[in-house]
Amino acid sequence: MPELPEVETTRRGIEPFLLHQTIQCIQVRESRLRWPIPKDINNKVKNTQVTAVTRRGKYLLLGTTKGHLIAHLGMSGSYRVLEKAIPPEKHDHFDLILSNGTVLRYRDPRKFGALLWTEEQPESHKLLNHLGPEPLSDDFDTNYLYQALQKRKAPIKVSIMDSKVVVGVGNIYANEALFSAGIHPKRAANRISKPRIEALVAAIRAILASAIAQGGTTLRDFSGSDGNPGYFKQTLHVYGRADLPCTQCSSPLKEIRMGNRSTVYCSECQR
């Protein structure tokens, strides 16, 4: 389940192989992803040059001389770089083939990922134009988050996972950030004091930044490997630890469902 750090690690891993290279074609074997890969995508990208490899939220953006490829890893997607084409395996849904022979191969068992094409500015695209600030940018600060939450009486956990509020905070890191900030996941978003919001902003930034830093060290070489940055060995204090002792106070962690998602917290440390 790629969270923002995994997506950023992927971006950094594939960028050196793609930048300034010419796309020869895209070979699609399975087009039925989250949305169908457009049938004419190959005509669009053929012979274009990659001018930028960027990220917005959990979307990867490949800028070319004619438009942008918008990619998403969904739940189980991964890219790897091959020096030359080798026989695809199960779930290897498409290859982006460069004119120098390098192949960017996409694998995604659950097919929740996406590959789309747009000729408008990607930030104007329907999938991106509603997105809130990047959690690691200067736009995401205490004042911003506090203001954004004032109209929301939904639980804080649901709110920070809403990409209109801030992008890239998935279930794992939402649990961890709330534990770190000492905030109960069910607390109404508009009933949290500014100092506590400040702690939450700091927690979100710290956790994501640390995971990205570890991704950078974990991932030596995107070429040849399975392309999966895998799970960072980052210590998870609550996620996946239901009924185990709190790392801070030793009382057993509780698990509830919120919006059909696993939510783990310490009822002593989080209020």
Add this chain to the structure above:
DNA sequence: AGTGCGGCCTGTCCGC
């Protein structure tokens, strides 16, 4: 406009 939920998909795990 904010909120809640269905649906997409398949590997993994659990209970019988």
Add this chain to the structure above:
DNA sequence: TGCGGACAGGCCGCAC
């Protein structure tokens, strides 16, 4: 040991 079913989860798109 085999098998069916629940579960996991990002996030859009729709209903309320």
